[in-house]
Amino acid sequence: MADEKQLRQAKSVYKTLCAMLDDKEWHYDKNEEELSISCGARGDDLPIPIHINVMPEKQLVTISSGMIFEVPQDRRVHMAVAVSVANETMVDGSFDFNFLSGNFGFRLTACYHESLIGKDLLEYMLMCTCITVDRYNDKFAAIAQNNMDLDEVVQFIKEVD
Numbered sequence: 001m002a003d004e005k006q007l008r009q010a011k012s013v014y015k016t017l018c019a020m021l022d023d024k025e026w027h028y029d030k031n032e033e034e035l036s037i038s039c040g041a042r043g044d045d046l047p048i049p050i051h052i053n054v055m056p057e058k059q060l061v062t063i064s065s066g067m068i069f070e071v072p073q074d075r076r077v078h079m080a081v082a083v084s085v086a087n088e089t090m091v092d093g094s095f096d097f098n099f100l101s102g103n104f105g106f107r108l109t110a111c112y113h114e115s116l117i118g119k120d121l122l123e124y125m126l127m128c129t130c131i132t133v134d135r136y137n138d139k140f141a142a143i144a145q146n147n148m149d150l151d152e153v154v155q156f157i158k159e160v161d
Helices: 004-023 073-088 119-145 150-158
Strands: 028-031 036-042 047-055 060-066 094-097 104-111
Touching: 004 036, 004 047, 004 119, 047 119, 060 119, 073 094, 073 119, 073 150, 104 119, 119 150
Parallel strands: none
Antiparallel strands: 028 036, 036 047, 047 060, 060 104, 094 104
């Protein structure tokens, strides 16, 4: 359970987050009790669902975007390789893949412990998430649906950058 100072700081970060979204005229749903926001963006091809959470106990802001499809059982090894190759050169954030369920998404986190977080950092996190997910989501969908061998998967993902 968060102490009073952690909760106060988390609420300040949440207020800054909402102000940044309002400045950008971004449409979103907020849950002030849970310090969370749900929204989305439209990429070049697939929708990008976005969930932002301020965590008082851990003093973190996390932006995540789940893929809008599950990976079939017979394509999970291929997806695990694809996610590994994609993450290899990623500077900020990473894709998380659950091999057992076939669910996965992107996650970007910033710690605000004894720090001030401004609108610029929060905007960067949001834009980085949207750009990264948009860059890869259609490629991951193709890997989930097509019979590429592992070498083809590696090449396909390396071509993204």
